[in-house]
């Protein structure tokens with residue numbers, strides 16, 4: 001072996017995958033802490049076990065009579081691990097919540113998984129398959145759904161994994177911290193070609209990304225497509241201002257609190273809006289008659305994401 005191969009071997013041997021997102025070092029730290037704590041407990045139990053085996057072996061002279069109670073020791077070995085593991089849980093919960101609290105300026109990317117590929121669309125309408133270009137150092141928000149089976153969006157270098165489920169939206173956000181290409185995998189067995197459902201994330205300098213995004217894109221953005229669908233599907237016949245049907249105005253709806261007929265109050269998130277279109281009788285808005293027909297079977301996943309993108313781009317009355 002020459003020195004070159006040695007160096008390459010050394011570089012290819014890492015305990016953890018390359019770390020390329022803002023969440024990755026946090027996830028690695030948590031993982032290491034968990035490993036050390038669990039390892040310490042396991043080693044402690046093994047040492048005590050061995051010590052007891054030797055001390056109380058057959059024929060040893062150790063005293064085996066009644067054991068004297070030591071309350072201090074019992075409390076310590078019960079409470080200390082309890083507190084340590086609760087602390088670990090709190091830490092993990094804190095990081096977990098961060099993953100789902102999306103910064104408001106995050107760039108939206110619309111993801112549709114299907115057997116067996118990833119379809120992605122950017123804010124300006126540019127589409128990609130099995131490849132996602134993102135800018136370095138900017139938060140990116142994923143709005144994901146599946147057209148068929150359950151898939152899972154997995155980017156090891158970003159320490160990111162999220163199920164992509166038919167019939168609802170799941171989301172995540174990330175911020176890339178390294179330039180380069182990183183593997184994208186499906187981490188949920190989704191059929192015979194599951195293992196071929198591979199892609200890559202390409203992290204570019206923001207200026208290159210902006211140029212890439214504009215290059216060769218003749219399509220309208222999802223928000224514009226959404227507005228067009230809103231007219232074509234006849235939503236505007238009821239929901240537009242000045243319509244004769246009494247229906248709520250939809251501008252600025254995402255994130256708003258909605259009072260429902262049955263007394264519940266819900267936040268109009270992506271899943272609420274999706275259900276309002278496909279299952280209109282599930283959540284009827286207070287003060288309105290349940291006259292909206294279901295659009296299940298008439299709108300595709302692309303249409304739904306476009307309608308959502310349009311709603312997110314609108315501003316309602318303050």
Ligand code: HEC
Nearest residue numbers: 233234235238246247248258276280283284285288290292
């Ligand atoms: C026949 C009239 C009619 C049509 C057509 C219609 N809607 Fe509605 N929509 C309503 C009414 C009335 C409500 C309020 C009662 C309810 O929640 O069902 C409503 C509620 C909603 C809500 C929940 C609003 C809120 O404030 O929480 C959304 C979102 C929505 N519609 C979207 C759409 C979209 C998108 C389309 C087109 C694909 C559409 N609607 C077509 C009448 C209509």
Ligand SMILES: [Cu+2]
Nearest residue numbers: 151186190197
């Ligand atoms: Cu899959």
